[in-house]
Amino acid sequence: MEPTHLETIRAAVLGSYQLDILYPSSSCSKFTGTGVLWRRIEPYGLVFKGLSRRHIRTGRWYLVAFCQCCQSFHTLRVSDIEQVYVREELTTPRPDFDLHAYWREARKQLEKQHPPISLKLHVTANARYSALHGDVNVLKENADGGAIVQVNVESLDDAISYALGLGADATVLEPSQVRVAVAATAHAIAEIYG
Known part of the structure; x- marks a missing residue:
């Protein structure tokens, strides 16, 4: 944008x-x-x-x-x-x-x-083949089609937005500050719609 x-x-x-x-x-x-x-x-x-x-x-x-x-x-x-x-x-x-x-x-x-942030995610097969964007490095493939991937993003805000954009098809593994921020944002969203 x-x-x-x-x-x-x-x-x-x-x-x-x-x-x-x-x-x-x-x-x-x-x-x-x-x-x-x-x-x-x-x-x-x-x-x-x-x-x-x-x-x-x-x-x-x-x-x-x-x-x-x-x-x-x-x-x-x-x-x-x-x-x-x-x-x-x-x-x-x-x-x-x-x-x-x-x-x-x-x-x-x-x-x-402001060095780039390396975002490590566990993604479902759906996210891996349809929702991931950018230069994605596959670190480990799972039998179900999902994978552990690494994506470089420019900032903490970009990392949070990227992970939230994948919804339930991704779990942030690292860094921990992104994982905590995504969890807090998801919780706040759930409360709004709860």
Whole structure:
């Protein structure tokens, strides 16, 4: 699923228009508070950080932008942008800025801060052959067609969503924090419908 403001941001990048965005303040070095903050930015590129997948493309969109407040480049997660307004002012050309080189380094930092989560599941034959998506490694096959599988996902939230999406056709084996979160969510859902 694409982030809410992706098309607006893409148009601003292509048109070289500045943006005002409502974004978590922790990414701006000039602001020490918590919460969200309006920021004027100059967008220089949209990049997609994906995970290796066989059949689908999964990952996150990031905006590489120059923040006018702190006068530096930032990598902003598009899905974290709460509101966006396109301005009439154009971005300032920065001929010394290399988007590819910047993204190569930013990606390394993102992977250090948020390494992929390896999700280990026991799945039924139904899930194995119809519901699993992505680059699934079969660790052990069962006689009934089910299997123990491993799937890499980008975050804890993605792991929980992935497991819940399989419903009763999957049991989370590892990591334990995903197993606990899925169980708690399933219990809360059962109470709503109970």
